[in-house]
Amino acid sequence: xxxxxxxxxxxAQPDLAAQRQFLKDRPSRLDDQFVHDLKQCAxxxxxxxxHRSLQIVDLLYDAAELTGNPLHRALGLRxxxxxxxxxxxxxxxxxxxxxxxxxxxxxxxxxxxxxISQIGKIGALLYLGRYEAALACxxxxxxxxxxxxEYRWQATLLMNLAAVYDRLGELAQALEMVDQAGKLYAQLGxxxxxxxxxxxxxxxxxxxxxxxxEESIQASQAAREILTHCGQWVEAARAQQCLALTYFVxxxxxxALDNLNQVRDIFLGDGRQLDAMQVELFTSDCLLxxxxxxxxxxxxxxxxxxxxxxxxxxxxxxxIVNEAVAxxxxxxxxxxxxxxxxxxxxxxxxxxxxxxxxxxxxxAAVRLRQGEFVDSLTTAVACADxxxxxxxxxEEAQARLVAARAALALGQHAQTLHLTAAxxxxxxxxxxxxxxxxxxxxxxxxxxxxxxxxxxxxNYDRAIxxxxxxxxxxxxxxxxxxxxxxxxxxxxxxxxxxxxxxxxRGLEYAERAKSRALLDLxxxxxxxxxxxxxxxxxxxxxxxxxxxxxxxxxYRRWESDGETSERGWTTSDSERxxxxxxxxxxxxxxxxLWHRLLIQNADYARDAALWHVRTEPIQPHLQPGSLLxxxxxxxxxxxxxxxxxxxxxxxxxxxxxxxxxxxxxxxxLNLKAVPRSSPNQMAPLESNARGxxxxxxxxxxxxxxxxxxxxxxxxxxxxxxxxxLPFHALHNGQAYLLEQHExxxxxxxxxxxxxxxxxxxxxxxxxxxxxNNRRLPYTVREAQAIAARLGGExxxxxxxxxxxxxxxxxxxxxxxxxxxxxxxxxxxxxSGLALTDGWLTTLxxxxxxxxxxxxxxxxxxxxxxxxxxxxxxxxxxRAFLSAGAASLALSLWAVEDCSxxxxxxxxxxxxxxxxxxxxxLRDAQLQFIDGQTGIGKTGGTRYTHPYFWAPFFLxxxxxxx
Numbered sequence: 017x018x019x020x021x022x023x024x025x026x027x028a029q030p031d032l033a034a035q036r037q038f039l040k041d042r043p044s045r046l047d048d049q050f051v052h053d054l055k056q057c058a059x060x061x062x063x064x065x066x067h068r069s070l071q072i073v074d075l076l077y078d079a080a081e082l083t084g085n086p087l088h089r090a091l092g093l094r095x096x097x098x099x100x101x102x103x104x105x106x107x108x109x110x111x112x113x114x115x116x117x118x119x120x121x122x123x124x125x126x127x128x129x130x131x132i133s134q135i136g137k138i139g140a141l142l143y144l145g146r147y148e149a150a151l152a153c154x155x156x157x158x159x160x161x162x163x164x165x166e167y168r169w170q171a172t173l174l175m176n177l178a179a180v181y182d183r184l185g186e187l188a189q190a191l192e193m194v195d196q197a198g199k200l201y202a203q204l205g206x207x208x209x210x211x212x213x214x215x216x217x218x219x220x221x222x223x224x225x226x227x228x229x230e231e232s233i234q235a236s237q238a239a240r241e242i243l244t245h246c247g248q249w250v251e252a253a254r255a256q257q258c259l260a261l262t263y264f265v266x267x268x269x270x271x272a273l274d275n276l277n278q279v280r281d282i283f284l285g286d287g288r289q290l291d292a293m294q295v296e297l298f299t300s301d302c303l304l305x306x307x308x309x310x311x312x313x314x315x316x317x318x319x320x321x322x323x324x325x326x327x328x329x330x331x332x333x334x335x336i337v338n339e340a341v342a343x344x345x346x347x348x349x350x351x352x353x354x355x356x357x358x359x360x361x362x363x364x365x366x367x368x369x370x371x372x373x374x375x376x377x378x379x380a381a382v383r384l385r386q387g388e389f390v391d392s393l394t395t396a397v398a399c400a401d402x403x404x405x406x407x408x409x410x411e412e413a414q415a416r417l418v419a420a421r422a423a424l425a426l427g428q429h430a431q432t433l434h435l436t437a438a439x440x441x442x443x444x445x446x447x448x449x450x451x452x453x454x455x456x457x458x459x460x461x462x463x464x465x466x467x468x469x470x471x472x473x474x475n476y477d478r479a480i481x482x483x484x485x486x487x488x489x490x491x492x493x494x495x496x497x498x499x500x501x502x503x504x505x506x507x508x509x510x511x512x513x514x515x516x517x518x519x520x521r522g523l524e525y526a527e528r529a530k531s532r533a534l535l536d537l538x539x540x541x542x543x544x545x546x547x548x549x550x551x552x553x554x555x556x557x558x559x560x561x562x563x564x565x566x567x568x569x570x571y572r573r574w575e576s577d578g579e580t581s582e583r584g585w586t587t588s589d590s591e592r593x594x595x596x597x598x599x600x601x602x603x604x605x606x607x608x609l610w611h612r613l614l615i616q617n618a619d620y621a622r623d624a625a626l627w628h629v630r631t632e633p634i635q636p637h638l639q640p641g642s643l644l645x646x647x648x649x650x651x652x653x654x655x656x657x658x659x660x661x662x663x664x665x666x667x668x669x670x671x672x673x674x675x676x677x678x679x680x681x682x683x684x685l686n687l688k689a690v691p692r693s694s695p696n697q698m699a700p701l702e703s704n705a706r707g708x709x710x711x712x713x714x715x716x717x718x719x720x721x722x723x724x725x726x727x728x729x730x731x732x733x734x735x736x737x738x739x740x741l742p743f744h745a746l747h748n749g750q751a752y753l754l755e756q757h758e759x760x761x762x763x764x765x766x767x768x769x770x771x772x773x774x775x776x777x778x779x780x781x782x783x784x785x786x787x788n789n790r791r792l793p794y795t796v797r798e799a800q801a802i803a804a805r806l807g808g809e810x811x812x813x814x815x816x817x818x819x820x821x822x823x824x825x826x827x828x829x830x831x832x833x834x835x836x837x838x839x840x841x842x843x844x845x846x847s848g849l850a851l852t853d854g855w856l857t858t859l860x861x862x863x864x865x866x867x868x869x870x871x872x873x874x875x876x877x878x879x880x881x882x883x884x885x886x887x888x889x890x891x892x893x894r895a896f897l898s899a900g901a902a903s904l905a906l907s908l909w910a911v912e913d914c915s916x917x918x919x920x921x922x923x924x925x926x927x928x929x930x931x932x933x934x935x936x937l938r939d940a941q942l943q944f945i946d947g948q949t950g951i952g953k954t955g956g957t958r959y960t961h962p963y964f965w966a967p968f969f970l971x972x973x974x975x976x977x
Contacts, residue, residue: 020053027057032071039078046079051088054079058095064249066103066287073099086120090133093117098136105290105326107140114140131160132169138176142183143328145366150180171200171211178218183330185370185406187226194219213242214251220258224265227409227446232262250291253282261298265410267450267486269302270494270621276302277612293322294331300338305450306490307497307885309342316342330371333362337375344382345501352382370411373402377415384422393422413442413451420458429462436462453482457505464508469516476509480528484629487532491618492542493611495533500885503529507650514655519666523657523765526648527631530735530887531764535632537898538770540620544898545863546610549617556616560609567602567846568854570595603846610845610859632766635661638731643724646733646765647716649673654716658723659765665723671715677737679715683708684740687909690963702961706747709962713746717753729758729934729974733765739883742908744941745966752962754941758934760970763889767897771972774902777867781808781830786816788836788850794917795834798874801917802832802924817853822864830977831868834920837875837907844882844890849875861895869977870933871896872905874920879906879969893971903933903972915964919944927977934974941965 022045029035039046054076061069076092094117101110114137121130134157141150154177161170174197181190198215201208216239223232239255260275276299283292296315303312316335323331340355356379363371380395400415420435436458443451456479463472483502487495506529513522536542543549546564548557638644644659654669654676686705693701716738717724724730730753732743744759745752753759762768783806785799786792796812803810808830811820816835825831836850848857873879873892881889888894896904905923919940926936944965959965 020050022050023053023057026054026075027072032074035075036078039075039082043082046083046088048085048087051076051079051083051085051091055091055095059098060248062098062103064247064286066099069095069099069103087124087126087129090117090120090129093120094133094136097140101136101140101143103288105143105323105328107143108327110140111137111144127160128164128166131157131173132166135169135173135176138173138180142176142180143330145330145362145368147180147184147367151177154180167200168204168208168211171197171204171208171215174200175211175215175218178222182218182222182225184368185225185408187222187407191219191222191226194222209242210246210248210251213239213246213248213255215239216242217251217255217258220255220262224258224262226407227442229262229266229446233259236262249282250286250288253279257295257298261301264298264302266448267305268489269305269486269498270489270491270615270618273299273302273491274615274618277615290322290326293319297331297335297338300335304338304341304345305498306494307345307500309346312342313339329362330366330368333359333371333375336362337378340378340382344378344385349382349386353379356382369402370406370408373399373415374411377411377418380415380418380422384418384425387425389422389425393419393426393428396422409442410446410448410451413439413448417451417454417458420455424458424461429465432458432462449482449486453479453486453505455479456482457508461508464512469512472512473509476505476512479505480509480525484528488629489621491611491614491621492533492536493544493614495536496884496886496888496890498885499532499888503886504651507648510648510655511650514650514666514668519657519664522655522666523634523646523659523664524631526646526655526657526735527634527764527766528629529648530733531767531889531894532629532886533888534763534894534898535766535770538767542620544614546613546859547863553613553616556609556613560606560613563602563606563609564859565854567599567606570599570602571855600842603843606859607843607845632769634659634765634768635664637768637772639729641727642729642731643727644731644733644762644765644768645720647735647738649736656716656720658720660727667719669716669719671719673737676712676715676741679708679712680737680741683712684909687963690961691910691912698959698961705962709745709747709752710749712741713748713753716741717743717746718748724757727757729760731760731762731765731768733762735887736883739881739889740908742962742966742969744969745962752945754938754966755945758938758974760934760972760974762971763887763893763897767972771897771902772975774900774973775867776869776902777827777829780828781806781832782811782821782824782828783808783832784811784816784821784834784851786813786835786849786851792834792836792913794913795836795874798834798917798920799832801921805921805924805928806830814852816851818851818856818860819853821851821856825864825866825868827867829867829869831866831871831901832874832920832924833872834874834917837873837878839877839880839891841880841882847877847880847891849873849878858890858892858895861892861899864896864899866896866900868901869973870903870905871901872920872923873907874905874911874916875907876910877907879904879908879967879971897972901972903970903974905933905937905968905970907967908969909963909967911967912959912964915944915959919965919968930976932974932976934970937968937970941968 026035026038029038054072058069058072061072073092073096076095080088080092093113097110097113100106100113114133117133118130121133134153138150138154154173158170158173161173174193178190178193194215198212201212201215216235220232220235220239223235236255236259240252243252243255256275257279260272263272276295280292280295283295297319300312300315316339319335320332336355336359340352343352343355356375360372360375363375376395377399380392383392396415396419400412400419403412403415416435417439420432423432423435436455439451440455443455456475460472460475460479463475487498490498506525509525510522546557546560548554634644638661646657648655652673654673656667656669658665686701686708690701744754783799783803785796787795799810799812809824811824833849838848840847845859846857848855878892881891881893884890893904893906922940922943923937926939927933945960947960
């Protein structure tokens with residue numbers, strides 16, 4: 017640091033009081049050079065240690081008071097203004113201080129110093145949206161500095177002017193000024209190196225806005241290297257932030273988020289709360305693409321509040337725009353329109369025509385959703401023209417994309433083609449998959465409209481390839497949300513296959529749309545466990561473990577006392593409600609930190625070889641006598657693929673999906689009524705359930721014709737809401753489907769190979785029984801009986817702990833868990849089973865390493881999942897399959913304790929007698945249907961209602977243990 021010895025001695029004093037006394041003891045040595053050196057130290061610490069910079073500002077004022085020199089006070093004002101405007105984002109306060117300094121210089125006839133004092137003022141005016149004032153101030157000061165050959169100050173001034181022109185969308189002029197500044201910094205040699213780094217940041221921003229992404233990336237990386245070398249860590253972080261935003265535009269969301277997380281930590285570590293909050297705004301851009309709209313609204317609300325306090329209306333308006341986009345995607349169109357109007361007014365007040373156009377474009381997107389196609393088309397085209405006038409090629413393409421969708425909806429095919437071709441040209445030239453895939457999809461739709469199937473398939477395939485490249489760049493857990501609104505492209509492709517009678521090709525498209533994140537976990541052997549993979553992960557892992565322990569402690573207060581007759585039935589009480597908000601807050605923290613840990617270790621997202629989705633061959637893995645029935649929803653209509661070892665058929669089902677959903681909801685109401693019904697109410701409930709199951713059979717099974725009668729085994733691959741339908745309990749009027757066929761399930765047909773080829777332990781069994789404080793007494797008996805039958809280990813009550821379970825399952829062929837279960841539709845990451853020392857949650861299961869032929873979850877709702885984007889099943893099933901289980905026996909709803917114990921005893925008895933897993937479960941359930949269980953006789957009524965036998969189903973491999 018180029019400070020004098022006296023300044024070094026001053027700053028070496030132990031505290032502020034000692035430093036002030038040091039100044040008082042040396043009044044004669046407080047000359048101009050000393051004060052200039054002290055101010056330079058304040059500015060340099062501004063880039064690395066804001067707190068220390070502000071301490072030096074206090075010393076500058078003390079020195080000025082001791083010397084009585086107004087020029088010394090002006091230096092203190094400038095240093096404080098820099099800290100207020102650059103460090104604390106208090107722009108109005110910064111303006112006042114810059115003006116006070118400038119007035120002192122004017123009164124003293126110091127024209128050059130007056131011009132220098134205006135440099136920082138430009139940045140403050142920029143953030144306050146006062147662009148004309150910023151340009152006027154800048155050009156006046158530039159003429160003074162150029163005339164007096166003050167090149168270092170002139171270079172800094174040109175940088176600030178470039179930022180103003182960039183904000184106004186006048187990019188050519190902005191780039192010219194940055195290049196001029198770079199030349200001036202280069203002339204200064206080592207003294208100009210930090211400025212050269214800052215110039216590279218600004219240059220990177222402008223290049224990104226011009227769509228010159230590779231150059232922008234190179235400039236950001238160069239800036240970071242230069243500034244790191246100069247010890248300016250905060251400015252190096254800004255270079256990293258710039259790099260992250262370029263990654264975002266290119267659709268490299270994982271890399272963008274990873275960099276933004278690091279930048280936020282640097283800003284927070286230096287006390288720069290507003291800088292860190294602006295990073296949250298940039299993060300919300302990524303989260304919009306990942307469809308995490310609740311998080312977006314939360315972050316943008318915080319950004320609005322903080323930046324409104326400092327008068328940074330441009331940042332506030334940007335946050336409002338992001339809020340509006342989130343509202344649009346949530347279907348809250350009125351709120352979206354109101355927010356956009358508010359943001360537009362703020363941008364218009366600033367005279368920022370580019371951002372006004374950006375806001376209008378979002379309004380056009382809302383109108384498109386609302387079916388106002390003419391208004392949407394007109395507005396989007398006008399926005400595209402504005403972007404074109406400012407050389408904003410990417411923004412222009414985005415506008416033309418909205419216009420193209422509106423034109424297609426209006427049947428204006430020629431205009432659609434013209435607009436889409438322009439979008440495609442930009443997307444392909446600049447390697448922006450988010451534009452390219454949408455353009456290709458539109459071209460495919462146009463080709464279908466003109467009966468050009470070959471051309472349509474070509475465009476659909478290219479679109480899907482681009483989409484899957486985007487998806488493949490994401491951390492695996494983010495892929496689910498990203499695909500939520502993109503299934504339509506696969507639906508269009510399957511629809512075309514139906515029309516052109518290409519069932520095998522249609523099946524491949526359907527497979528590419530389903531449960532890909534689970535298949536990625538298996539195919540790429542991705543590790544989602546909470547563990548440190550690098551030294552930098554350790555603090556994050558420690559905090560995750562601490563939060564998890566605290567969550568378990570509080571959750572015990574939240575969970576209900578339950579019903580003694582059911583495994584997991586929940587009720588509400590006042591104590592639980594008091595803890596609920598704390599638990600949810602902890603779970604949110606845990607989820608965010610876990611995602612951050614996974615982002616940091618998602619190296620696979622950079623490997624291009626892993627981007628392309630490959631479907632596994634299905635037919636070679638089907639056993640003789642097996643029929644795979646895969647459902648797929650195409651534009652709210654049900655399609656089914658019938659797959660045997662030798663053939664693939666495809667047909668549309670005549671029923672409406674909405675009708676199926678209504679019947680499923682009514683069935684669930686019936687099932688929920690059973691536990692609280694008296695024995696004499698059971699017969700009417702059972703009759704009602706059979707009626708509903710028969711109507712569902714007529715919609716999803718009967719249209720398949722006589723094909724099913726040829727097969728002993730059916731493998732069901734549901735889609736969408738059909739995951740909540742117990743197919744094995746469907747009734748044809750004479751018998752349940754289970755009575756005619758052995759039935760199992762798969763989340764995706766491609767999973768068939770993985771479950772059949774999963775590495776298995778040679779032997780070993782463990783049965784866990786935990787009664788949840790004696791509320792479920794049969795769980796312990798059940799686990800004891802199964803462990804004895806299998807010759808395995810029993811972990812009962814106090815022995816049923818997470819560490820014991822992890823150890824026992826390491827090399828075990830059969831795992832049985834009988835406990836209280838909880839399904840969390842609000843956050844399936846915390847669905848789980850209650851053990852002695854806490855909960856075995858979905859999050860924990862990702863950390864297990866299983867070699868189990870069978871994992872049985874004998875608890876409530878263990879087979880229920882939240883159906884996410886890409887038909888991903890979020891819950892315990894996915895976690896156990898990814899952990900290595902070849903098959904799972906799961907429950908779809910809350911189960912009764914006594915009858916479940918009997919069902920499990922029969923199930924395992926059948927397997928030890930030599931029956932395969934699928935056949936063993938079927939035989940056990942048939943005993944309930946036939947009334948042969950010997951339990952549940954009350955008032956002459958047997959427990960034959962599907963509630964008691966149909967919750968359990970088998971996923972995965974159905975063969976022998």
